[in-house]
Amino acid sequence: MSSHWEAVSKAVSNTILIDRPVDQQDVKAVNTGAKARGTLYAARQKIFPRRAEGAFRRLKWIIMAATLGIYYLTPWLRWDRGPYAPDQAVLLDMANRRFYFFFIEIWPQEFYFVAGLLVMAGVGLFLVTSIVGRAWCGYTCPQTVWTDLFLVVERFIEGDRNARMKLDATAWSPRKLWLRFSKHVIWLVIAVATGGAWIFYFADAPTLLVSLVGLQAPFIAYATVGVLTATTYVFGGLMREQVCIYMCPWPRIQAAMLDEDSLVVTYNDWRGEPRSAGTKKAAAAGLVVGDCVDCNACVAVCPTGIDIRNGQQLECITCALCIDACDSIMDKIEKPKGLISYSTLRDYNHNMAIASAAPGAIDPRRIRDGSGSFVSGIKEFDWHIFFRLRTMIYMGLWSLIGVGLVSLLLMRDRLEVNVLHDRNPVAIKLSDGSVRNGYTIKILNMIPEPRVISLSIDGLPGASMSIAGLGDVTGRSADIPVDPDKLRALHVFVTVSPQLLKAGETSFHIVVSDHQSFETDTYEAAFEVPEPMK
Amino acid sequence: MSGKREIDQLSGVDTTGHEWDGIKELNNPLPRWWLWTLYATIVWALGYIVVFPALPGISSATRGVWEWSSRADVRQEMALVAQDRQALDDKIATLDINAILADQDLRGFAVSAGASAFKVYCSQCHGSGAQGGPGFPNLNDDSWLWGGKPEQILQTIAHGVRDTTSTETRDSLMPSFGKDGILTAEQVTQATNYVLQLGGLEHDTAAVAAGTAVYADNCAACHGDKGEGNQDLGAPQLNDAIWFYGNSEQQIAAQVRQPKHGMMPAWQARLGESKVKQLAAYVLSLGGGQ
Numbered sequence: 001m002s003s004h005w006e007a008v009s010k011a012v013s014n015t016i017l018i019d020r021p022v023d024q025q026d027v028k029a030v031n032t033g034a035k036a037r038g039t040l041y042a043a044r045q046k047i048f049p050r051r052a053e054g055a056f057r058r059l060k061w062i063i064m065a066a067t068l069g070i071y072y073l074t075p076w077l078r079w080d081r082g083p084y085a086p087d088q089a090v091l092l093d094m095a096n097r098r099f100y101f102f103f104i105e106i107w108p109q110e111f112y113f114v115a116g117l118l119v120m121a122g123v124g125l126f127l128v129t130s131i132v133g134r135a136w137c138g139y140t141c142p143q144t145v146w147t148d149l150f151l152v153v154e155r156f157i158e159g160d161r162n163a164r165m166k167l168d169a170t171a172w173s174p175r176k177l178w179l180r181f182s183k184h185v186i187w188l189v190i191a192v193a194t195g196g197a198w199i200f201y202f203a204d205a206p207t208l209l210v211s212l213v214g215l216q217a218p219f220i221a222y223a224t225v226g227v228l229t230a231t232t233y234v235f236g237g238l239m240r241e242q243v244c245i246y247m248c249p250w251p252r253i254q255a256a257m258l259d260e261d262s263l264v265v266t267y268n269d270w271r272g273e274p275r276s277a278g279t280k281k282a283a284a285a286g287l288v289v290g291d292c293v294d295c296n297a298c299v300a301v302c303p304t305g306i307d308i309r310n311g312q313q314l315e316c317i318t319c320a321l322c323i324d325a326c327d328s329i330m331d332k333i334e335k336p337k338g339l340i341s342y343s344t345l346r347d348y349n350h351n352m353a354i355a356s357a358a359p360g361a362i363d364p365r366r367i368r369d370g371s372g373s374f375v376s377g378i379k380e381f382d383w384h385i386f387f388r389l390r391t392m393i394y395m396g397l398w399s400l401i402g403v404g405l406v407s408l409l410l411m412r413d414r415l416e417v418n419v420l421h422d423r424n425p426v427a428i429k430l431s432d433g434s435v436r437n438g439y440t441i442k443i444l445n446m447i448p449e450p451r452v453i454s455l456s457i458d459g460l461p462g463a464s465m466s467i468a469g470l471g472d473v474t475g476r477s478a479d480i481p482v483d484p485d486k487l488r489a490l491h492v493f494v495t496v497s498p499q500l501l502k503a504g505e506t507s508f509h510i511v512v513s514d515h516q517s518f519e520t521d522t523y524e525a526a527f528e529v530p531e532p533m534k
Numbered sequence: 535m536s537g538k539r540e541i542d543q544l545s546g547v548d549t550t551g552h553e554w555d556g557i558k559e560l561n562n563p564l565p566r567w568w569l570w571t572l573y574a575t576i577v578w579a580l581g582y583i584v585v586f587p588a589l590p591g592i593s594s595a596t597r598g599v600w601e602w603s604s605r606a607d608v609r610q611e612m613a614l615v616a617q618d619r620q621a622l623d624d625k626i627a628t629l630d631i632n633a634i635l636a637d638q639d640l641r642g643f644a645v646s647a648g649a650s651a652f653k654v655y656c657s658q659c660h661g662s663g664a665q666g667g668p669g670f671p672n673l674n675d676d677s678w679l680w681g682g683k684p685e686q687i688l689q690t691i692a693h694g695v696r697d698t699t700s701t702e703t704r705d706s707l708m709p710s711f712g713k714d715g716i717l718t719a720e721q722v723t724q725a726t727n728y729v730l731q732l733g734g735l736e737h738d739t740a741a742v743a744a745g746t747a748v749y750a751d752n753c754a755a756c757h758g759d760k761g762e763g764n765q766d767l768g769a770p771q772l773n774d775a776i777w778f779y780g781n782s783e784q785q786i787a788a789q790v791r792q793p794k795h796g797m798m799p800a801w802q803a804r805l806g807e808s809k810v811k812q813l814a815a816y817v818l819s820l821g822g823g824q
Binding site for chain 2: 466469491
């Protein structure tokens, strides 16, 4: 295949290239051809991504605004929980071991909600990847979003691709110094804001901001801001695609999750090859050429500096900017869009089979009817790929966990009792011959309101209880005030009178209940009477 | 790398010259910054070796120029904790035991501190759960030789029992009725059966009848007419279910004939006022106090 189109394009460029319909960009993919020979380490090749315009770029702007907006603004949202709980909508209160998310409050023992969300995120990623490939990488990964943001700053200050390349090549001058300085200062400001926003999720944001500015915040706050500032600046500003290509394990993992029905950014060489510098001129010269005019626009806009026409590659984060770049060229030369498109391997192979008389021999005439539009057999994007067995299984699993979590959330207890039976000693004989067991009872009031909880014992004839430190408690139940959103631990003694003692283990229930909300929780406890004490 | 360069046909990349079972390793070079990162970690490691303890010797390791050690860190943290506790300790030392117990926070601290002190100083005799044993009182129950009120327990801990180093120590002595010939062997059996009857245990009715007078003459002065005991004298209650030296006829008779007497050290001189009060608070938290 390659020898064929190389021969053709060489012929074109040697003979009939007088004017191009579009300018050819002087750019080469960084991951082919130019590899250092004979050395085990290669210097990084600088990439100057050109600005792209189009549907996907617009989508990425929207996603960027949404994700950055959520990240920076969420800690500042307020949510009224009454006087006994913080009013920050999203707060990871490590010191008090509480996690607040709008109307949901999670205690450490309810961490399975977070685990469930993480499992959902994992399955959701499987789902998205099986449909649209590495969409996470291309649209929502923080590395991509912040690199995009840093590139906006870079373009604003230094100009687009050509201007930046020129500036990079010139010797140091006051102007270059000034441009570089202001770029890095703005980057650092963004990096500080990014690192700063993170810590606001862990403490009351307005209070922390005041103490942060007044140099009163704890060291860990400054250390966190410092580390995240450094990573944001280095990864987003300096390292960029190097992070994706060499540091991140995710490309390898996600690549393994694709199948022949997943959408990936594809160069449709079945309609693009053989490449030519100008289709009209080539046609005039009697050459058969494909739609690709070899303008390199797709390479120039690529943030990882690759040539998508070499096929699917590890370096491709599927940001789809090459699609935008190519579509605008196709518009210009009045060809249908989609020379580079989101396409499945199955469709691609199908179309390639139509275009090739023999494997590797692409003939553009085979895919077009007389009027210049595609023959009817050519497959294009089809919604049906969204509804495959695999995606349905992922979707089902994802929804199942989601429904499970929501039902758990609706049914979960806000009043709980935990009981620990004293073990040393298990039982005590008292002077009147009765036997006493001790229990550490923890009453969990999991709402931000003070409550009076009734603690009682159920079963165990002849039993009465007393509570250490609460001298006035006798009988079989007691009203215990519990602070809002707190656990109250009590040491409770249960004594059974000598007449009703039964040797061995007798089970009974320790019950906590809120008479106002009718919530109740029960623990099945054991009362032990060793044989000699009977 | 071998001198001969070989280019892979398919990828156009040269090989490193390494080959395993016909599979050749392509040379896709690592980025150079990766190499620099490796060098940076080596430099970091060298700095670490200079600054921190690192190189092992025979009995210890090099100490590093910062002289950092985790033990020093712990010492420092312990000193800070001790500093924080000092204020509470001082407060407990000056306050009355009942005032300490009435203060929720202070009581919590005293009970916790007392619990750990108990493990160190008291558990050898009273057991780690304070459940006692033959001759060593169980501190969980409601039977008290010298009284179960806070100030009584505190007095016992502070000045001990039969500890001559303290002038305020608890002291009493039960005569050896059998050994010293105060009672005949028969009278000892009669008194023993009377005590068994007081405790609601199996007894010989005839011996009890004879023992009534023996008890009234010899025992009731300390142990009370009905065997209710006397905490001022440390005389055990005999009409309850708790038996200090056992409740068989033999065990009781042995105690009448030649009684054993326990001894407990006076702790205040050794541990100070605050610690003694903490121990009292802990003992009271076990649930048997009055």
